[in-house]
Each structure stands twice: as structure tokens, then as C-alpha cells.
Amino acid sequence: MKEKLKSFFKEVEENQLMNGTVLIAKDNTILFKGAFGEAEIQPKRLLNETSIFNLASVSKPITAIGIILLVQSKQISFDDDIGHWFPQLPYKNITIRHLLHHTSGLPDFLDLFKNHWDKRKIAVNQDVLDLLIQYQPERLFESNERMEYSNTGYVMLALIIEKVTGLSFSEYMKKEIFQPLNMHHTEVYTQRLTEEQLENYAYGYIFDVYQYKYVLPDHFPETTFVTYLDGIVGDGAIHSTINDLYLLDRVLRNGEWIHDDLLKEAYTPAKPKNGGPFTYGFGWILEEDADKGRCVLHSGGWPGYATHYRRYLDQDIVMIFLRNKEQDFEFEQLIIKAVENIIFDAPYEIPKKPTFNKAIKLPIDDLKKYVGMYELMEHPNATIEVSMEEDRLMLQLPSTMKLEMHASSKNEFFLRGLSVSAHFSEKELEIYLSIDNGNGIQTAKKI
Known part of the structure; x- marks a missing residue:
């Protein structure tokens, strides 16, 4: 397995298929560890095995551990009502x-x-x-009616930690997790808020489809939210390295730090009344396979960053990927799948790296005619919304967040970083929208 991994990542490096760091280990032995590409473009600085990445939503299982430790010390319980701390919510x-x-x-x-x-x-x-209390947006559903991935929920968990301990989230996580586990390169980091500079920091770059080059996300219209949301923590904002995440994996496996009964509960799936899109424990996505056994994992995405932390509990295997240059999502998943197949001695292929689409600017009047609601012809009760934000055309598919559509021609558009394209057409004064996600085409009619 070691030789296969070495050979695979040699091709990854030679063909520049990944800009990031990776660690794969089994039974207390590291099988492969490496760093590929740049931590900073200008001035050019290369990544190394101790480069620090924004974990994005891989922060969530670590935030959950912070809560579990408070339960273990009997300061709170899992079934405490959050109204105790937030009576105005x-x-x-x-x-x-x-x-x-x-x-x-x-x-x-x-x-x-x-x-x-x-x-x-x-x-x-x-x-x-404060905004939830002031504006009171409609609740999505009643408690445990169903599951819907919630960044808001993990922000609230960080606030609860602060209320219970009297420490900031950053101070608590450092005191109770990062320092005791010797995770010396891990911290809750809000770069733009604190203006603190981390040594060996891997900057996250997005691909500007207009300038056709990698840039920081702060000034690209689609991703400027990285600046004004920079101080929000718990759902993300923990920064770490492959080595520190491996240390965390080791400690979670030995049963000495967190009691076995609490770990078992953390790895037990939620049971909402109407099911959910995936199986989730306390901060972990849960999978089970007849051959691979139980797996707890989380992935994360933030402009410039993609992270993946996968722990096979029964096989004592851990896979850690941290990336800091944007690339196609589907391609990235194929890389991870190929590594998983190597580990489990299954056939694998090295995927071909796709090129980025180049975008053009269209007159606002050309974009405005596409704005409206579209009814999916295959699912008449489902709608797609196309809207304008200043001079940007936005697409919102059912049960997804709003994403910008970038034009490659007058009626052809794409979603940056995703293998999704959109085509507008007119027939008998009606406007149609076709969405191609690589697995099929869905057509909708403007209503």
C-alpha cells in the first residue's frame, strides 16, 4: 500500500493535481505524508507538512468535542434547553x-x-x-422534525461554550483541547478581525474566471463575504495542520481522554422524525460499509479552501486532505476516492484535471431578462430562482444556497468551481433554463 500511495502522489505532484497537504495512516503508522504546491503565490512560498490551513467545516467535530468535554465535566448536558442561555431567542x-x-x-x-x-x-x-433576535427569520422546522445542515447551530454551540466557561471560544479550545493534546499549530483564527499573522500560514486562493488567474477571495465579488464574516467561529474558523489532526485522531481512539460512552454517543446517528440527507452524530458524518466498517468523517469548504478528515474506526485508518487553491469539486472527490481505493486494495484511476472556464461580462439588460422563477418540468412542484444582485446573476436551485452564474456566452453560464452549467433558450416567447450537473440535464420553464 505504501508504494502505491507513493506512486500515486508522485503523479499528483508531477501533474500538479493538488495544491495542499495530505496524511494517510493505519495502525499508528503513517503510510504517506506530503505537501504539494504553494502556501503563498506572491511572494512565492511553498507548502510544507506543518503549513496551517483554514479547516472550514472540519471545525465542526472539534467544536462538538468542546461541548462533549463540558458534558463530561458535568457542567452541561446534551438535553439542556438553549433558552437557558438565550432567553430572548x-x-x-x-x-x-x-x-x-x-x-x-x-x-x-x-x-x-x-x-x-x-x-x-x-x-x-x-x-x-442579535440579528436572529432582531429580525426573527422564520424557523425552518420544529426541533427534530427533520435534519438540515446548520452553520447557525454550531455558532450557537460556540456561544454556549463562552456562556458556560466565561472564556472566549478561542481561549477555551486552546486551554481544553489544543494545549493538552500538543496541537501546537492549531487555533481559532480570525485573520481579518485580529490582523494577527500566523507563521507558515497557507493562504486560500480562488480562481478569478475573468482575469483567469488565482487571487485572494477578499476582492472578488462572489466571495467578499470572507471579510465581513471573518469573526464568526464554531461552524468554522479553526485552523490546523495534517500533523495536529492526526494527533487528535490518535487521542480519540485510545478512549482515555473522552469517556467511551460519550464517544459512542458522538458516533450514534441522529433520528429525526422524517429522516435526513445523511447520517450525522455529534459533529461527524457517519458511514458504514460491509468491507470498510464504520467511518466518521467531515469535509469543509470556504473560499480557497477544501478540507477532508476521514476516520475508519474499525480499520484504524485516517485520511486527511487540506487544500488551499480552488479546483473543480468533482475532480477533487475523484482524487479522494482514488486514495480510498488504494487503501482498500480496489482498482483506481488518476482523474484528468479539468480546465477552468473563462467568463465574460454581459450587459445588465441581457441578464435581467433571465430573472424570475422557473418551474422544473420533471418536478412541477419544485422551482429554480434566478435573481440579480447588483450586476451579478444568481442561481438558487431547490434546497441549495444561492450561487453566482458566470457567462461564457450570451446564453451559456457556469458555476465557478462546480461541474454545473446552465443554458437559457427561447421558444415561442417562452424562456427555458437547462441545468447540466454532469449526471443529467434538468429543464425548467420561466413562470
Whole structure:
């Protein structure tokens, strides 16, 4: 297996298929560890095995561990109602367990900040709570009715940690997790808020489809939210290295730091009344396979960063990927799948790296005619929304966040970083939208 991994990543390096770091280990032995590409473009600085990355949503299992430690020390319980700490919150009967499981029904905070926030200011967690109380957006569903991935829930967990301990989230995580586990290169880091500079920091770059080059996300219209949301933590904002995440994996396996009964509960799936899109424990996505056994994992994405932390409990295998240059999502998943196949002695292929699409600017009047609601012809009860934000055309598919559509021609568009294209056509004065996600085409009619 070692030789196969070495050969695979040699091709990854030679063909520049990844800009990031990787660690794969089994039974207390590291099988492969490497760094590929740049930590900083200008001045050019290369990544190394101790480069520090924004973990994005891989922060969530670590935030959950922070809560579990408070339960272990009997300062809180999983079934405490969060109204105890937030009596003005306009959503009732929500417990810590609901937050951990994504079954709270709390509305997502991103639209609140998009619509009601002064973008010149950097928000912190208290601002999330204040906006929820002030504007009271409609609750998505009642507690445990169903599951919907909730960044808001994990922001609330960080606020609970602060309320219970009297420490900032950053101070608590450092004191109770990072320092005791010798995770010396891990911290809750808000670069733009604190203006602190980390040594050996891997900057996250997005691909500007207009200039056709890698840039920092701060000034690209689609990703400027990285600045004004920089102070929000718990759902993300933990920064770490492949080595520190491996240390965390080792400690979680030995059963000495966190009690076995609490770990078992963390790896037990939520049971919402109407099921969920995936199986989730306390901060972990849960999978089980007849051959591979139980797996707990999480992935994360933030402009410039993609992270993947996969732990096969029964096989004592861990895979860690940290990336800091944007690339096609589907291609990245194929890389991870190829590594998994090598580990489990299955056939694998090295995927071909796709090229980026180049975008053009269209007159606003050309974009405006596409704005409206579109009814999916295959699913008449489902709709797609096309909207304008200043001079940008936005697409919102059912149960997804709003994403910018970039034009490659007058009626052809694509979503940056995703293998998704959109085509507008006119027939008998009607406008149609076709969405191709690589697995098939869906057509919708403007209503």
C-alpha cells in the first residue's frame, strides 16, 4: 500500500493535481505524508507538512468535542434547553443535542448578514444572535422534525461554550483541547478581525474566471463575504495542520481522554422524525460499509479552501486532505476516492484535471431578462430562482444556497468551481433554463 500511495502522489505532484497537504495512516503508522504546491503565490512560498490551513467545516467535530468535554465535566448536558442561555431567542424547545445533530430548525445566518449587515464591519458570533433576535427569520422546522445542515447551530454551540466557561471560544479550545493534546499549530483564527499573522500560514486562493488567474477571495465579488464574516467561529474558523489532526485522531481512539460512552454517543446517528440527507452524530458524518466498517468523517469548504478528515474506526485508518487553491469539486472527490481505493486494495484511476472556464461580462439588460422563477418540468412542484444582485446573476436551485452564474456566452453560464452549467433558450416567447450537473440535464420553464 505504501508504494502505491507513493506512486500515486508522485503523479499528483508531477501533474500538479493538488495544491495542499495530505496524511494517510493505519495502525499508528503513517503510510504517506506530503505537501504539494504553494502556501503563498506572491511572494512565492511553498507548502510544507506543518503549513496551517483554514479547516472550514472540519471545525465542526472539534467544536462538538468542546461541548462533549463540558458534558463530561458535568457542567452541561446534551438535553439542556438553549433558552437557558438565550432567553430572548425567538425559537423554543431547542436543546444542545439538536444543535449538534443539525435538527434544530434554526434559520441560516448568511442571508441575514447579506440583507441586514454593514459590510464594512466584521461580524462576530454575538452579532449572529442579535440579528436572529432582531429580525426573527422564520424557523425552518420544529426541533427534530427533520435534519438540515446548520452553520447557525454550531455558532450557537460556540456561544454556549463562552456562556458556560466565561472564556472566549478561542481561549477555551486552546486551554481544553489544543494545549493538552500538543496541537501546537492549531487555533481559532480570525485573520481579518485580529490582523494577527500566523507563521507558515497557507493562504486560500480562488480562481478569478475573468482575469483567469488565482487571487485572494477578499476582492472578488462572489466571495467578499470572507471579510465581513471573518469573526464568526464554531461552524468554522479553526485552523490546523495534517500533523495536529492526526494527533487528535490518535487521542480519540485510545478512549482515555473522552469517556467511551460519550464517544459512542458522538458516533450514534441522529433520528429525526422524517429522516435526513445523511447520517450525522455529534459533529461527524457517519458511514458504514460491509468491507470498510464504520467511518466518521467531515469535509469543509470556504473560499480557497477544501478540507477532508476521514476516520475508519474499525480499520484504524485516517485520511486527511487540506487544500488551499480552488479546483473543480468533482475532480477533487475523484482524487479522494482514488486514495480510498488504494487503501482498500480496489482498482483506481488518476482523474484528468479539468480546465477552468473563462467568463465574460454581459450587459445588465441581457441578464435581467433571465430573472424570475422557473418551474422544473420533471418536478412541477419544485422551482429554480434566478435573481440579480447588483450586476451579478444568481442561481438558487431547490434546497441549495444561492450561487453566482458566470457567462461564457450570451446564453451559456457556469458555476465557478462546480461541474454545473446552465443554458437559457427561447421558444415561442417562452424562456427555458437547462441545468447540466454532469449526471443529467434538468429543464425548467420561466413562470
